[in-house]
Amino acid sequence: MTVRGNVPSELATGDLTAITCRLCGSSGLSSVVDLGATPPCERFLTAAQLDQPEMTYPLHLRVCTSCWLAQIPPLISPEDTFTEYAYFSSYSSSWVEHAKAFVNDVVDRLRPEFVVEVASNDGYLLRHVVDRGVRCLGVEPSANVGAAARERGVDTLTEFLSPELGARVRAEHGPADVVVANNVYAHIPDVLGFTQGLRALVADDGWVSIEVQHLLTLMELNQYDTIYHEHFQYYSVASARRALAAGGLALVDVELLPTHGGSLRLWARPAELSAAVSARVGEVIAREEAAGLLDISGYGQFAARVAGVRRDLLAFLVQAAAEGRTVVGYGAPGKGNTLLNHCGIRPDLLAYTVDRNPYKHGRFTPGTRVPIFPPERIAADRPDYVLVLPWNLKTELLDQLSYVRDWGGKLVFPIPSLEIV
CATH class of the missing domain: 3.40.50.150 (Vaccinia Virus protein VP39)
Structure with missing residues (x-):
């Protein structure tokens, strides 16, 4: 695989049949799920960047039918992502x-x-x-x-x-x-x-x-x-x-x-x-x-299950908005940005999110431009629902966010299936 800048030449020319497995070299790559195109998940935007264009890249998971390594094409180099990094x-x-x-x-x-x-x-x-x-x-x-x-x-x-x-x-x-x-x-x-x-x-x-x-x-x-x-x-x-x-x-x-x-x-x-x-x-x-x-x-059925997660979350957010309920987020992890972009969730459905990392405060999520504030904002605003984006920390966050119950607020976990606590 030759590379033009950060984009493999076969992708730049549209010749997808030339994509090969990065581990075994096989050309037998089968689609698992296509999530459309998203910006890099850790490129949080400053206020000055909101009126500027944003690069997006295809996010399509395939699996090699020879060695069974699941993979996405290397459209972005590690140097692009990790020279300065938002995750601590x-x-x-x-x-x-x-x-x-x-x-x-x-x-x-x-x-x-x-x-x-x-x-x-x-x-x-x-x-x-x-x-x-x-x-x-x-x-x-x-x-x-x-x-x-x-x-x-x-x-x-x-x-x-x-x-x-x-x-x-x-x-x-x-x-x-x-x-x-x-x-x-x-x-x-x-x-x-x-x-x-x-x-x-x-x-x-x-x-x-x-x-x-x-x-x-x-x-x-x-x-x-x-x-x-x-x-x-x-x-x-x-x-x-x-x-x-x-x-x-x-x-x-x-x-x-x-x-x-x-x-x-x-x-x-x-x-x-x-x-x-x-x-x-x-x-x-x-x-x-x-x-x-x-x-x-x-x-074979993974893409259909992914579509179900998206439909359920969007249905909840749309209904909450129709009822005049306030929904905010907790956390701004990389995984959250895949979810927000795939579902097309923007500030009309998620007013803002919060994060413990000061690096992200005052910035906006890539692609969806949801503002990010310090965690104290939740207690000040007392929203009806808090959408937990780092769902993998559920046990830790159920304790950290227990104060949301004080005003009758509820926590929402989107994966593996929609759960309101």
Whole structure:
């Protein structure tokens, strides 16, 4: 695949038959769901940009019928998205606690002397490694969030991982006993090069831990809003095992996690170790096969279910508006912007949304131009309904937003199906 700027040449010319799988090279890509065209989900607009044109890009998920990697075309480069980034992991309390529990388990069980995290964001995880007295290094391409990590005392490189960077870090700092890559394996179009970078970082007897959303739960629970241009691919255990092997890593264990609506924690080791493989790997692959994810049968009805989610949410919002009810949002996550754009939800149906991240305050959601305010705005305005866009944090947010009950307000969760609490 050759690239013109950020757009593959076959897409620029309209020759879709030339699109090939980025993992195995097959041309057998089958449509899963077409969400139209949306702007990049983290390009929040300033007030000055509201009268300017906005670029949108097709958002069409396909699956490779040879290796079963679900993927979207690489229309936007990681450099476009992550040089300056609007997402700071530490604003999710439950995610920070999740990271802390992981670090304590790894330090107690594996006794690492050196830990590297790729896509380390604002130090949400490595700060706990620092607290445990273990030497560590973050690799984070976004300059603004990497700076926040360094302010927390986490040594951080502002670079994208590549095989060359992995080799340089290894030469300068030594091999890592544990390499962590949470919520990044879907964000890179060069799956092979990134995986080779992980292999270059890790010690020959070390461990690689990757957390990534599970395609199985995405399909079963209608989590289509997690499809956006930052996510280039969506993994089953079967396709992840193949991707890891292509870069010199062997999948040896897998954990099913509740984070982000259902995630995988993949444990890999250098392939030449010939390490024992947990029975859980085969068990999860068997579940994926039973769900139809290793043949085309599991994908056929997904688009119809997505359309149902859209209809139900729009029907609720239109009825609320007709009744004179006020609906506002909570959160401005990337997934929320897929949902808002796909449903065509604008300020006439959603007056505004709020977010804990000050970076987003005073800005507007991409495409739909919904204004974003600090969370305190909800208590001041006492709306009838609060549409929760980061539905994956439901347990955390039911507690945080319990004050909405004080005036009889209700919370609305749009996925996996419309729920009013």
